[in-house]
Amino acid sequence: MAKNVISDETIDYVGILAKLELSPEEKEQAKKDMANMLDYIDMLNELDTTGVEPMSHAFPLHNVFREDVVVNGNDRENMLANAPDRKDGCYKVPKTVE
Amino acid sequence: MSLMSLTAVELGKKIKTGEVSVREAAKASLAAIAAREEAVHSFVTVVPEEAVLARAVEVQRLIDEGALTGPLAGVPVAIKDNMCTRGLLTTCSSRILGNFVPPYTAEAVLNLEKAGAVIVGKANMDEFAMGSTTETSWFGVTRNPWNTEHVPGGSSGGSCAAVAAEECSYALGSDTGGSIRQPSSFCGVTGIKPTYGTVSRYGLIAYGSSLDQIGPIAKDVTDCAAILEAIASHDAKDSTSVKREDYDFTAALVDDVKGMKIGIPRDYFGKGLDGEVKDAILRAAAVLEEKGAVLEEFDLSLVEYAIPAYYVIASAEASSNLARFDGVKYAYRSEEFEGLHQMYKKTRSEGFGEEVKRRIMLGSFVLSSGYYDAYYLKALRTKALIKQAFDKAFARYDLILGPAAPTTAPRLGESLSDPIKMYLGDIYTISVNLAGLPGISVPCGTDSKGLPIGMQLIGDCFQEKKLFRAAYAYEQTRAYEHCPLAKKGVSEDE
DSSP states (O other), X not given: OOSSOOOHHHHHHHHHHHTOXXXXXXXXXXXXXXXXXXXXXXXXXXXOOTTOXXXXXXXXXXXXXXXXOOOSOOOXXXXXXXXXXXXXXEEXXXXXXX | OOGGGSOHHHHHHHHHTTSSOHHHHHHXXXXXXXXXXXXXXXXXXXXXXXXXXXXXXXXXXXXXXXXOOSTTTTOEEEEETTBOBXXXXXXTTOGGGTTOOOSSOOHHHHHHHHTTOEEEEEEOOSGGGOOXXXXXXXXXXXXXXXXXXXXXXXXXXXXXXXXXXXXXXXEEEEESSSTTHHHXXXXXXXXXXXXXXXXXXXXXXXXXXXXXXXXEEESSHHHHHHHHHHHOOOOXXXXXXXXXXXXXXXXXXXXXXXXXXXXXXXXXXXXXXOHHHHHHHHHHHHHHHHTTOEEEEEOOOOGGGHHHHHHHHHHHHHHHHGGGOSSSSSSOOOSSOSHHHHHHHHHHHHHSOHHHHHHHXXXXXXXXXXXXXXXXXXXXXXXXXXXXXXXXXXXXXXXXXXXXXXXXXXXXXXXXXXHXXXXXXXXXXXXXXXXXXXXXXXXXXXXXXXXXXXEEEEEOTTOHHHHHHHHHHHHTTSOOOOOXXXXXXXXXXX
């Protein structure tokens, strides 16, 4: 039995953040999987990280700047070729504002 | 003897001298694919023969004109299906990108094309590179050419299987937590994950951006050095790309490890390591010692914490990177939905497989308000400690030596039911990505079931040359073992 317990509210909230729709069975499985994973991840609490700076990259990275100049050509047709739906040279999506 | 049993550099030499034409090489690769795909299934997409042969003619002309002189000109290659190839289906082995034809080519692949590569296909992988067995592919599993009842490893399982099955001369893979080194070990081939930033990630479909790195997979160390020399570049289109001082990796192919200090972490040889794998790795270490390397055991520390830290960081980055797959701009969109939000949700729920969804949800959770500090920042602090542990080790040693994986390839169908157990299989490779280090897996024998074992060498940042030198010196003591399937030969190209 997992120590972490994922509530229905939490898994629904995660579904909203992740933009995923889960069936009731999938939801139960996801609650179990996430609880098990969090139990495992809680192992990190054994480590004293007081005063340790979070490291997002393995070596220091600096901002990389360039002039704001267009170097690629107009690739609209190629880009749109992958669109599931299109209209008048644009991506077509369901109505966004009621 | 098939042309595909040669190394990439050997075949390149024969092409250069005119002994073999680019067309003959390409035909040998396609014939091997036709003969072995049914058993192995390394590829999501095989490039149609007309297109391969047209490219072969073009490359031959450039060689004949003297415009292409590199060691890989005209040699057939497989590209992992998470690297964009203009005009050629690129799926990430996912339903959601099932019909995606990229409008541009990844920088690393472009570099290979400039070196005269002939692409024969796009290699199968775990969906979005999430997995260790190549069983999570939407397009079906890849089988290990050494024993088709076993997995090839993953996530670059298709790339490694294609090289081992001699369907192509070499391949590109990508490595986020061991995805080049572990399948290389399972398939008996050589694969290197370079220092983070060495190869441009432009056009590599992102999984964990701070960890992802493209690298070569081939039959031997010489090939890997030549391939890395071709693909490594500083690229303004990847803001994490590093301008290195050295790109002449083949200069390190020297049979000399005298005085090289090699650390053997005791924590890599404890519980969970298969006895036969352990013996093979220690035998390989003894070979290097005999050649003059100085071996010493030490405690690396923190090894078991790398996996939980990795899954927090990689999942967090994945949840963000995979937000772009929303049914608007490319590929799959759900058939039925009501309104925009349901379109997003249904598209993603139908388009992604189980393991991908699991990681996206975990990533969304650890980044969510209230949990960010406890999970995400904690993992980044752990990463800093892991990096410090490696820094300490590399103050004393030139290289670290250990296994690439705790076992040889598991049987098909044994791994996916227990995700955490599967994640534990990455224990020796994962911390290398967290610390941005280079690591190579070199074949060092087989177990009693006849399955290959890989030795991993880890170097400090930008020390690929030390890796190549030690790996090359070790390799001089043993011949490349062709897998049984490849030994059978292909009637069409005899």
